[in-house]
Amino acid sequence: MSMAAEGAASAAAGVAGKPAGPDPWLPRLGRIVSRRRDSRDAWTLEIREQIPQSASFRPGQFNMLTAFGIGEVPISLSGDPAAMDRLIHTIRPVGPVSTALAQMRPGAAIGLRGPFGSGWPLRQAVGGDVLVVAGGLGLAPLRPVLYALLAGRERYGRITLLYGSRSPDDVLFHREIVSWSRRQRIEVHVTVDHAASGWDGHVGVVTTLVPRAQCEPQRTVALVCGPEVMMRLTVAALHAHGIPHEAIYLSMERNMKCALGLCGRCQLQSVLVCRDGPVFRYDRVRGLFAHKEL
Amino acid sequence: MESAPLAAITLGGLQALFDELKNQGYRVVGPVVRDGAIVYDDIGAVSELPRGWKDEQDGGHYRLVRRSNDARFGYAVGPHSWKKYLHPPLQPLWRARREDDRMSVEPERAVPERFAFIGVRACELRAIAVQDRVLLGGAHADLHYQARRNGAFIVALNCSQAGGTCFCVSMNAGPKVDSGFDLALTEIAEGGEPLYIVAAGSEAGRKLLSALPHREAQSQEVAAAAAIVARTAASMGREMQADDVKELLQHNLDHPRWDEVAERCLACGNCTMVCPTCFCTSVQDSSDLAGLEFSRSRRWDSCFTSDFSYIHGGSVRTSTRSRYRQWITHKLASWFDQFGSSGCVGCGRCITWCPVGIDIAEEVRAIRESERPSAAEPSGESAAGGITPVKQR
Known part of the structure; x- marks a missing residue:
């Protein structure tokens, strides 16, 4: 092929001259190792990559998971960040892709890209108290942070988990929560919106648990994940409890197609959730909570 | 910038430019009239350019109307932009195949198609620079865009006619092209056969220009070209206070x-x-009926x-x-x-x-x-x- 003016630089050269790396749109291959039901309608998948990578991730990050022929969705990592060879994801079937993923049996092929996104601020929490507030499936992206906090237990003050769920059947990771609580290494309060017979725990929304948290507000870092309305009300309750806005972190959600900052789908006014989040310090996204449908 | 004298070429010189770009392996695309609008498409000869047309534009309104001279670039912009080539409406991303329970995934090769764009306006150069920042400026570069962008040869055009909905002056994006092109033309169409005043903006542009039949532009031609762009700047159809x-x-x-x-x-x-x-x-996944072949593509x-x-x-x-x-x-x-x-x-x-x-x-x-x-x-x-x-x- 005759080339453009033998090596002469065109206007395009240099503008876009980055070396071509691996294609970030291309999924890696993995297989399902195990599948377990973790609540009435949430399943936890354990995935092993075909070509093992260092599976290290920061608690709060997510992967893009592909069900071949169906589609791809962002799912947070819900496993132990110290277990390097297995990827754990907890999935509730809501759309076609999450339904296909949640139904995958051991041996099934899955595609994955990631991990992507910002993590929970573990470093800022060292030396102080940590308050973890989860609503519903929001406990999944917070479980890695609990593993990490427990692994370095002596570096933190009081650790409290406030967890709100729709009903007793919807309580995620039930056995684990009981064991965390029994071993007294963290203080756990669980509430349900609607009780059933046999439930002798707290009933009400998760914000009603905030006054029970045994933490020193001025030296507490709060990590919050759940539906947007739950996070909005929780922030108000935490603030009323004396925790400053700068010490509150949220995990935000918007539709995502690429997780690379290229598709534009996860815009939330000034930020792209995949690129700048999903974990944000509250004061960074505070203005966004004041307007509907952003 | 460069103090090299400006060149002047005729329509014959413009045809030589098309031919030379084609010889060098470029896919030449430029303005043509189709379905009552000026759109961008493959173009081989200057006779295909929209001769003697201008576009009448207003809110929800677009008409091609005859102009009083034979300008080939006497319109503003049509419904197409160059993103249809650099960031196409449909882009296959990868294919996967299942064989004996073994999956494999193959990327769709980023085809290094080399486009030569004819008649890129100042606002469009700015738009390409904006997409460069979005698609190449972050942590993950889009390889498909990158391949097309790196291969592109850009023949820009200083606008001789402001459209009824133009406001590039307000956005500080035109109508004079200042950088990001290989060659830049200004069309002088008054008085018969158009003449093109040409500036080179890159080494590739300089080399190509030297291979075309051209002469040095006379000072009154250069002044006429500048006056055309100034007139365009003064006749914007819209304005927006953009500073705040x-x-x-x-x-x-x-x-x-x-x-x-x-x-x-x-x-x-x-x-x-x-x-x-x-x-x-967005992205779209598909598979064959047997569930053996899969693919993903992205679309606008x-x-x-x-x-x-x-x-x-x-x-x-x-x-x-x-x-x-x-x-x-x-x-x-x-x-x-x-x-x-x-x-x-x-x-x-x-x-x-x-x-x-x-x-x-x-x-x-x-x-x-x-x-x-x-x-x-x-x-x-x-x-x-x-x-x-x-x-x-």
Whole structure:
């Protein structure tokens, strides 16, 4: 092929001259190792990559998971960040892709890209108290942070988990929560919106648990994940409890197609959730909570 | 910049340029008349250029009308932009195959197709620079865009005619091209056969120009070319006060004007399709019936669809009000936060191709003129939960 003016630089050269790396749109291959039901309608998948990578991730990050022929969705990592060879994801079937993923049996092929996104601020929490507030499936992206906090237990003050769920059947990771609580290494309060017979725990929304948290507000870092309305009300309750806005972190959600900052789908006014989040310090996204449908 | 004298070429020289680009392996694309509009398509001969046409543009209005001379570039911009080549509407991403329970995934090779663009306006050069920042400037470069972008040869054009919806002057994006081109033309069409005053903007452009039949431009020709661009700059069809538009819109996210514009907006997404900087995409997966072959492709998407903001449980932006607000605040305000520049280049396409003629400049003006301190206060309902709404200052 005759080339453009033998090596002469065109206007395009240099503008876009980055070396071509691996294609970030291309999924890696993995297989399902195990599948377990973790609540009435949430399943936890354990995935092993075909070509093992260092599976290290920061608690709060997510992967893009592909069900071949169906589609791809962002799912947070819900496993132990110290277990390097297995990827754990907890999935509730809501759309076609999450339904296909949640139904995958051991041996099934899955595609994955990631991990992507910002993590929970573990470093800022060292030396102080940590308050973890989860609503519903929001406990999944917070479980890695609990593993990490427990692994370095002596570096933190009081650790409290406030967890709100729709009903007793919807309580995620039930056995684990009981064991965390029994071993007294963290203080756990669980509430349900609607009780059933046999439930002798707290009933009400998760914000009603905030006054029970045994933490020193001025030296507490709060990590919050759940539906947007739950996070909005929780922030108000935490603030009323004396925790400053700068010490509150949220995990935000918007539709995502690429997780690379290229598709534009996860815009939330000034930020792209995949690129700048999903974990944000509250004061960074505070203005966004004041307007509907952003 | 370079003090090299400007060159002058005739239509014959322009044909030689097309031929030489083709010889060098470029796919030459430029303006042609099709279906009553000037669009960008493959072009081989100068006889295919839109001779003697101009475009009459207004809100929701586009007509080709005869002009009094034989200018080939006497129009403003049509519904197409160069993003259809650099960031195409449909881009295959990868294929996967299952064989004996073994999966394999193959990327769609980023085809290094080398385009030569003929007649790229200043606003369009700016739009390409905006997409460069979005698609190449972050942590993950888009390899498909990168391959096409790196291979492109750009023949820019100083505008001799402002369109009825143009406001590049307001956005500081034209009408004179200043950088980012290989060659830049100014068409002098008065008095018969057009003449093109040519500047080279790159080494590749200089080499190519030297291979064309050309002469040095005379000083009165250079002055005439400058006067043409100055006349264009002085006859913009629209204007927008852009210096504080970011703050203006970000302070007015609950302005009643959003409800008013939603009464007219059809949420059709035309503005996003014709916009030269809109880059949003969706992906689509497919498989064969046997479940052995899979593929994923990406296609242009629009923030006006309900699917765009869908998360479990429903769309975040259900109302037309919120979708129009998303589009215009992204374009003129949050684009600065996300990518360090405005997302608007003042080309006016969104005004012209809006079926109901919604005018981005007029919407900004309406908000500016009716801005009241109380308009920036969120409603009591949206401030529920005792959170003090922030007013950014």
